[in-house]
Amino acid sequence: MSCVFCRIVAGTEPSQTIHEDEHAIAFLNLAQATKGHTLVVPRAHHRDIGEIPVETAAHVMRAAVEVSRRLAGALGAPGVNLWHASGKTAWQSVFHFHLHVVPRFEPTDLTPPWIEVEHPLESLKGLAEEIRAWR
Template identity: 70%
Template sequence: MTANACTFCRIIAGDEPAQMIHEDDHTIAFLNIAQVTEGHSLIVPREHHRDLAEISPDGAAQVMRTAVHVSRQLTRALHAPGINLWHASGETAWQSVFHFHIHVVPRYTLTDLTPPWTEAEVPVESLAGLAAEIRGQA
């Protein structure tokens, strides 16, 4: 993908407007134009990586360090008693901009967001085969 084709790359280059709240050598953070809650922000690596499969562990760690910093910044500035971090890789996971990013969503009440899944516990023993299959791919 060329930098011009990627919205986040254009923001990083200064060719697309954004309300920045943090910048460092490796990442930027800006307010999402689709505010799910007040202060909903995006953390983006300066280097283009399509998704979690393409970003290096070090690159992902840099994004997470910024997410921690921005979470604290939002909590102090907006008095948000909670924060959700959200990442999606791939269309089936609802990724809509194909440049790795993490959403930082301040939470103000228990009901300002709807959980994307419901909890349904299963006996831990029933997960043994699945765990073995996943370990086999390490």
């Protein structure tokens, strides 16, 4: 198995697992963005959001909700970020679908990945039409 997350699911790669159920497993990320940074992955291998079945994604999200509540309670985190990246251009580095659950302790413990620039609603009309038209 070349996928590190598949090896963790199989039990052949060590991890600090904090949640397991029939569909998903959650373990502490080796690269802790904040204390308790956890990855939630489906037990079945799916490369990214384009490949994961909706039902499986729903199971992963349910696990992420449970993990978020557990992290907030255990660590006293007043906030939590969920993060997902699909594709190399979106910074995905392990190509097994996963959600990052990142406990937040201070508004400044992470840097926002984008700068908020509000666009007038009317200027977004063409973009919305283009997206709705795609099938």
